[in-house]
Amino acid sequence: xxxxxxxxxxxxxxxxxxxxxxxxxxxxxxxxxxxxxxxxxxxxxxxxxxxxxxxxxxxxxxxxxxxxxxxxxxxxxxxxxxxxxxxxxxxxxxxxxxxxxxxxxxxxxxxxxxxxxxxxxxxxxxxxxxxxxxxxxxxxxxxxxxxxxxxxxxxxxxxxxxxxxxxxxxxxxxxxxxxxxxxxxxxxxxxxxxxxxxxxxxxxxxxxxxxxxxxxxxxxxxxxxxxxxxxxxxxxxxxxxxxxxxxxxxxxxxxxxxxxxxxxxxxxxxxxxxxxxxxxxxxxxxxxxxxxxxxxxxxxxxxxxxxxxxxxxxxxxxxxxxxxxxxxxxxxxxxxxxxxxxxxxxxxxxxxxxxxxxxxxxxxxxxxxxxxxxxxxxxxxxxxxxxxxxxxxxxxxxxxxxxxxx
Numbered sequence: 001x002x003x004x005x006x007x008x009x010x011x012x013x014x015x016x017x018x019x020x021x022x023x024x025x026x027x028x029x030x031x032x033x034x035x036x037x038x039x040x041x042x043x044x045x046x047x048x049x050x051x052x053x054x055x056x057x058x059x060x061x062x063x064x065x066x067x068x069x070x071x072x073x074x075x076x077x078x079x080x081x082x083x084x085x086x087x088x089x090x091x092x093x094x095x096x097x098x099x100x101x102x103x104x105x106x107x108x109x110x111x112x113x114x115x116x117x118x119x120x121x122x123x124x125x126x127x128x129x130x131x132x133x134x135x136x137x138x139x140x141x142x143x144x145x146x147x148x149x150x151x152x153x154x155x156x157x158x159x160x161x162x163x164x165x166x167x168x169x170x171x172x173x174x175x176x177x178x179x180x181x182x183x184x185x186x187x188x189x190x191x192x193x194x195x196x197x198x199x200x201x202x203x204x205x206x207x208x209x210x211x212x213x214x215x216x217x218x219x220x221x222x223x224x225x226x227x228x229x230x231x232x233x234x235x236x237x238x239x240x241x242x243x244x245x246x247x248x249x250x251x252x253x254x255x256x257x258x259x260x261x262x263x264x265x266x267x268x269x270x271x272x273x274x275x276x277x278x279x280x281x282x283x284x285x286x287x288x289x290x291x292x293x294x295x296x297x298x299x300x301x302x303x304x305x306x307x308x309x310x311x312x313x314x315x316x317x318x319x320x321x322x323x324x325x326x327x328x329x330x331x332x333x334x335x336x337x338x339x340x341x342x343x344x345x346x347x348x349x350x351x352x353x354x355x356x357x358x359x360x361x362x363x364x365x366x367x368x369x370x371x372x373x374x375x376x377x378x379x380x381x382x383x384x385x386x387x388x389x390x391x392x393x394x395x396x397x398x399x400x401x402x403x404x405x406x
Contacts, residue, residue, distance in 0.1 A: 015041075017053040022136035023061070030398045031116060031391040034129035038105035038118040044092040044159075047071045047151040051091060054132065054149050063139040064147075067172060071151035072161035074172050075135055077144045084144040085337065086173060086369065087135075087401065088162065088360070089128040089181035090153035093120035097385045107391075114391040121389040122377030123154075127181025130376065130398040134405070141405040146175060153360065157326060162360050166367055177337040178364045179401070182355070183377035186393040186400070188345050189355035190242050190331030190372050192362055196272040196283050197251075200225060200291065200311065201319040206257075206264035215262035219255045221314035222266040225291055226250055229270055232290045233297060237275035240331045242354040244275040248290065266314075269323075273356065276328035284325060285309065329362040332370030341372070344400045374400070 017040040020028040028036070042050040051071040059066045064075040071091070096103050096119050105118020116126065128149060135147040150161035157163065166173055182189075202222040207215025234246040252269035270291065274283040288309040289296045311318040331354070332338060342352060355361070355373050364371040376393035 015049050017049040019053045019057050022057050022132065027137070029395070030129045030133040031114070031394045033133055034121065034126045034389065034394055035105055035107060035116050035118075037125040037129055038103065038116060038121050041096065041103050042091050042093055042120070043095050044152050044155045047091045051149070051151060054091070057132070058135060058147070061136055061139075064135065067169070069165045069168055069172075070161055072165045073149045074165065075147040076172075077141065079140065079144050081142065081144040083177075083337065084146060084175045085405070086146045086148060086175040086178035086364070087131045087181070088148035088150065088178060089124055089131050089375070090150050090162070090360075091128065092151050092154050093123065093125070094154050094383045100385045102385065102387060108388065110388070115388040116391060116394075117386070117388040119387060122183045122379070122387050123382040124181055124183055124375055124377070126377050126389040126394045127183065127375030127397065130394055130401065131181055133398055134401055138402060138405060143405055145405060146173060148173065157324060160360070160363075163363055166363060170367065173364075173367065173369070175369050177332075177335060178361075178369045178371040179341070180359055180361050180364070180371055180373050181375035181397070182359045182373040183375045183379045183382060183389075184355075184373050185378055186345075186348070186374075186376050186396040187350040188333075188342060188352045188372050188374050190333050190352065191239065191244075191276050191329040191365070192355040192357060192359045192373070193244055193246065193273040193275060194278065194280060194283055194328030194362070195324065195326050195358040196274065196280075196287055196322070197324040198270050198272075198284075198287065199321045199323055200268045200270065201321075202266045202268070202314045203316065203319075204262065204264045204266070204314045207262040209260045209262055212262050215264070216315055218263045218266035218314050219253075222253075222268055224293065225268060225311065225313060225318070226253075228291055228293055235275060237277050239276045240333060242331050242352070244354045245356060246273055246275050248272045248287065273358070274328060276330045278328065280325050280327045284322065288320070326358055327362050327366065328358075329365035329371065332361070332365065332372050335370055338370065338372065341374070341400075341404050344403050345374070348396055348400060350400075
């Protein structure tokens with residue numbers, strides 16, 4: 001059996017993963033389990049060995065029914081309780097840091113406390129560890145629980161294991177409430193902003209840079225669009241008592257074929273993080289109005305098949321491609337289940353706030369399941385070279401959920 005401090009070498013997709021004991025006299029703490037999970041490399045697309053280990057570990061527990069779709073593992077109690085909740089977390093991570101090579105992880109002491117350092121410790125193997133520990137040790141909760149451990153959260157939406165499972169087996173995930181273990185510093189973050197990613201292609205006319213006036217520089221023509229994005233009238237919006245802050249940003253620019261040639265094409269990537277008061281189509285229309293230089297506020301948004309705003313620059317109409325449009329989610333705090341969880345968090349000094357990023361709470365929300373984010377770790381450290389998660393926050397999340405469920 002692999003020790004949390006001495007992981008098996010990872011040699012690719014065929015490598016096996018062994019988890020430390022989840023029950024019995026040698027059961028490890030949530031923090032020790034988190035370190036073992038960090039030591040099991042599971043970059044998006046390579047989660048199968050870790051999913052195998054999770055499935056094997058949970059299948060040994062007589063109080064759980066274990067199901068699998070692709071590399072998503074679902075484990076459910078069937079105790080006949082009047083309420084069912086989902087506790088979910090993703091198994092994958094972004095790629096290992098080339099600078100720090102942050103797998104395997106390690107236990108460190110920082111600022112008077114212990115932290116687990118390594119890729120995925122914050123996003124989100126600390127939260128997964130708390131959930132796995134409870135799935136194994138909480139055999140008779142007062143609510144039926146569906147535990148979900150899924151793949152491919154960090155990549156394109158069409159590969160997301162939670163989304164694919166919701167499509168293929170919606171009955172597996174039916175519930176009255178859900179908790180997603182995304183990092184929140186052991187506090188509750190309600191709902192999430194939506195995210196829109198679009199690419200705008202401005203067309204020009206190529207020419208030799210020695211005779212630049214013979215062409216139309218697509219980069220220069222794109223400048224007003226970039227300036228509109230930089231000065232966008234983004235909002236702070238209160239939704240169900242939480243204030244969400246929007247952002248609209250140029251995130252990529254591609255242009256030019258040679259240093260002596262006027263670019264005839266400029267491709268701009270724009271990301272709009274929009275508040276939960278906007279539906280996805282409303283957010284798209286608002287973003288296009290901003291980028292077209294039209295008023296964005298106080299304008300009725302077209303619905304149905306109405307024509308969207310047209311952007312022009314350079315030699316004519318700008319091509320717009322919608323690469324991703326994921327809806328926002330409202331806070332999900334207006335149910336008795338949420339109120340009890342909020343009370344448990346506040347009893348440990350935690351607070352309640354909005355989730356500015358996009359998370360899979362939006363998938364549950366779209367399925368009619370109110371959901372909140374609650375997990376250990378500072379979200380600012382997600383995907384960084386120095387990603388690390390406080391041990392006391394892993395323990396705190398496990399205790400909060402145990403009190404809420406037990």
